[in-house]
Amino acid sequence: xxxxxxxxxxxxxxxxxxxxxxxxxxxxxxxxxxxxxxxxxxxxxxxxxxxxxxxxxxxxxxxxxxxxxxxxxxxxxxxxxxxxxxxxxxxxxxxxxxxxxxxxxxxxxxxxxxxxxxxxxxxxxxxxxxxxxxxxxxxxxxxxxxxxxxxxxxxxxxxxxxxxxxxxxxxxxxxxxxxxxxxxxxxxxxxxxxxxxxxxxxxxxxxxxxxxxxxxxxxxxxxxxxxxxxxxxxxxxxxxxxxxxxxxxxxxxxxxxxxxxxxxxxxxxxxxxxxxxxxxxxxxxxxxxxxxxxxxxxxxxxxxxxxxxxxxxxxxxxxxxxxxxxxx
Numbered sequence: 001x002x003x004x005x006x007x008x009x010x011x012x013x014x015x016x017x018x019x020x021x022x023x024x025x026x027x028x029x030x031x032x033x034x035x036x037x038x039x040x041x042x043x044x045x046x047x048x049x050x051x052x053x054x055x056x057x058x059x060x061x062x063x064x065x066x067x068x069x070x071x072x073x074x075x076x077x078x079x080x081x082x083x084x085x086x087x088x089x090x091x092x093x094x095x096x097x098x099x100x101x102x103x104x105x106x107x108x109x110x111x112x113x114x115x116x117x118x119x120x121x122x123x124x125x126x127x128x129x130x131x132x133x134x135x136x137x138x139x140x141x142x143x144x145x146x147x148x149x150x151x152x153x154x155x156x157x158x159x160x161x162x163x164x165x166x167x168x169x170x171x172x173x174x175x176x177x178x179x180x181x182x183x184x185x186x187x188x189x190x191x192x193x194x195x196x197x198x199x200x201x202x203x204x205x206x207x208x209x210x211x212x213x214x215x216x217x218x219x220x221x222x223x224x225x226x227x228x229x230x231x232x233x234x235x236x237x238x239x240x241x242x243x244x245x246x247x248x249x250x251x252x253x254x255x256x257x258x259x260x261x262x263x264x265x266x267x268x269x270x271x272x273x274x275x276x277x278x279x280x281x282x283x284x285x286x287x288x289x290x291x292x293x294x295x296x297x298x299x300x301x302x303x304x305x306x307x308x309x310x311x312x313x314x315x316x317x318x319x320x321x322x323x324x325x326x327x328x
Contacts, residue, residue: 004210011206014068019198022059026052026194027187030096045098052194053094060201069202069209086208092200096193099186113155114148121147225258225311261310278304279324289315293322300324 030052034044059065061084066075075083125143129135232251239247249267256263280286282300289308296302301324308319 004207007210008203008206011069012202015065015202018059018062018065018068019195019202022056022065022198023191023194025059026055027190029055030190031183031187045096049094049096052096052190053197056094056194056197056201057091060198060205069206083205083208087201087205090204092197094193094197096190099182099189113151117147117149117151117154118144119147120151121145225255225260228254228258259311261313262307280304280321282321282323286321288318290319290321293320296321296323 030048033048033051061080066080121143123143125146129138129142229251232247232254236244236247236251252263252267279301282292282296282302283298289310290302290304292302293305302321303324304319305322306320308315309317
């Protein structure tokens with residue numbers, strides 16, 4: 001477990017520069033897909049997220065990052081395809097929250113409200129001041145600004161009511177465009193989400209590579225054993241009779257070195273007389289290592305006609321046993 005943690009720490013530290021470059025590229029591609037005129041309401045955020053995620057995956061499996069993750073070990077196309085398939089099975093989506101949609105009153109609506117408010121203010125305040133103080137001109141001077149102010153405040157307040165927006169959809173403008181401060185705020189959010197995704201993806205990919213290397217190690221050892229023993233078999237086939245024991249003994253020794261079991265003791269061809277065959281007492285647990293010739297029950301003594309082929313503790317091919325016939 002400590003080795004795995006150290007390997008993940010090594011990869012995370014070594015991929016600092018590629019991760020920063022990948023983050024910049026993904027954020028840039030996100031806003032390029034979103035478009036210059038994208039807004040919090042009309043922007044195609046799903047397409048932008050998919051495009052940014054595509055950039056992240058492409059760079060994650062790029063040559064520079066994979067060389068760091070695998071420790072410089074080259075992967076063939078089949079292994080790399082399997083690694084990508086395993087990563088896709090556990091990959092988490094890139095979730096980027098959309099910017100808040102803010103409804104803003106249209107400038108034309110505010111201007112129209114000011115115009116109507118000024119006219120109503122003058123028509124209302126002028127007769128009142130004339131009747132009360134005989135100051136009609138003062139009512140015209142104060143009524144216009146006061147009416148415009150009250151009308152603008154009233155319309156701005158009413159534009160936030162959902163019920164009124166349903167009745168008068170033209171009162172408010174669309175959501176703000178992602179430009180200026182709005183774009184900077186959203187860019188910070190996008191960058192944070194991309195960095196969090198990479199913080200998860202790099203250790204996950206490292207674990208998959210470690211797991212894959214552990215699983216491929218036995219297969220690699222089997223391949224080496226197959227090549228070496230196969231070469232010796234061809235050598236044995238072309239060996240003259242007087243040299244057969246030497247080559248056969250070398251073949252047996254190589255098989256033992258690579259993990260084949262049950263080859264202890266001298267071979268029959270190396271002794272002057274036949275060695276007696278091994279006999280064992282049969283039990284149900286031996287069924288995984290031997291096939292039976294004839295009917296054999298628990299407790300019968302059996303002769304090993306053919307030894308099982310055991311490689312690194314696993315039975316590759318079962319042997320054969322035959323029941324010992326008791327003589328009267």
